[in-house]
Amino acid sequence: MVFRAPGLWALVRHGRAVQFWTVNPDAPALLGPIDRDGTWWMIAFGVEEERGRRDARALIDAAVGAPIEAEVMSHDPWTARMQLVDRARVGRVFLAGDAAHLNPPFGGHGLNTGIGDAVDLGWKLAAVLDGWGGPALLDSYEIERRPVQTRVIEAAVANMRVLASELLSDDLGTAGPAGADARRAAHTRIQSTKDAEFHALDLVLDIAYESPVIAAGGARLRHAWLDDGRSLYDALGDGFSLLRRGDEDVTPIADAARAAGVPLRVVELRDRGGLELVRPDQHVAWHGDVVPADPRALIDQLRGSRISVTA
Numbered sequence: 001m002v003f004r005a006p007g008l009w010a011l012v013r014h015g016r017a018v019q020f021w022t023v024n025p026d027a028p029a030l031l032g033p034i035d036r037d038g039t040w041w042m043i044a045f046g047v048e049e050e051r052g053r054r055d056a057r058a059l060i061d062a063a064v065g066a067p068i069e070a071e072v073m074s075h076d077p078w079t080a081r082m083q084l085v086d087r088a089r090v091g092r093v094f095l096a097g098d099a100a101h102l103n104p105p106f107g108g109h110g111l112n113t114g115i116g117d118a119v120d121l122g123w124k125l126a127a128v129l130d131g132w133g134g135p136a137l138l139d140s141y142e143i144e145r146r147p148v149q150t151r152v153i154e155a156a157v158a159n160m161r162v163l164a165s166e167l168l169s170d171d172l173g174t175a176g177p178a179g180a181d182a183r184r185a186a187h188t189r190i191q192s193t194k195d196a197e198f199h200a201l202d203l204v205l206d207i208a209y210e211s212p213v214i215a216a217g218g219a220r221l222r223h224a225w226l227d228d229g230r231s232l233y234d235a236l237g238d239g240f241s242l243l244r245r246g247d248e249d250v251t252p253i254a255d256a257a258r259a260a261g262v263p264l265r266v267v268e269l270r271d272r273g274g275l276e277l278v279r280p281d282q283h284v285a286w287h288g289d290v291v292p293a294d295p296r297a298l299i300d301q302l303r304g305s306r307i308s309v310t311a
Helices: 049-054 056-064 109-129 135-160 176-198 251-260 295-302
Strands: 002-004 020-022 029-033 039-044 071-074 240-244 264-268 275-278 284-288
Touching: 029 056, 039 056, 049 056, 056 071, 109 135, 135 176, 240 251, 251 264, 251 295, 284 295
Parallel strands: 240 264
Antiparallel strands: 002 039, 002 071, 020 029, 029 039, 240 275, 275 284
């Protein structure tokens, strides 16, 4: 539910946070601020819709731990889903975001995954519409994103296995040694089971693709700050970018890209040697120490007009 309670911050004893987990038998819940003016959201675990609407104020009081003036603004009963479409593409129709996959919200990966879908699909659609992307480029969308979507669903399901209701114990709120022991046990379990939920940048940034339109690489280009203070990502072009880290003559690659109509920007780094071809989504599509023997074959593979490059 969403509710307004401007006086709630005065009752928070643990400092400001994005979300708070309440572990008590009356209202095991998750809540957090939406803005700085007293608007809050709350997830009450295991509450049926009828009870949620009837006892909304009581649930808020129980989660907060004290009676509080609150205006309930909306209710939204929901059930966690773990779903993945059989196919993300049929002809000219592509599915992305929640239309393609649903996962429990714990970890907050649904939006990230949907944006990742859009980034992967968006540049490929643009390439085809602009005339330089081949048929294999669109086919690679599902090939690249499905493993990521599956991994996210599995991680979210693992996060959901331990909610506030699973952390309850009889002595959790009591004084004395029994209560202290119960709270220490809860602390230990929280640290061991919930850390991945809040420290999961690997699910967002540490992603590597394997597909027919990647020749060598697949991982996201490693970030770096340039000498002029810019981010390396800001130096990349709208199409493919060729990072020259040494003194290699990249004219054959640039000529091959130009002949195929592929937009290419050469980024001069001259830091450690070697070459990297980076896609518009910041993933490395090819890397090597020297220019390949057949640059046009490489470009054709990366733009989706060939399945593979002969070694």
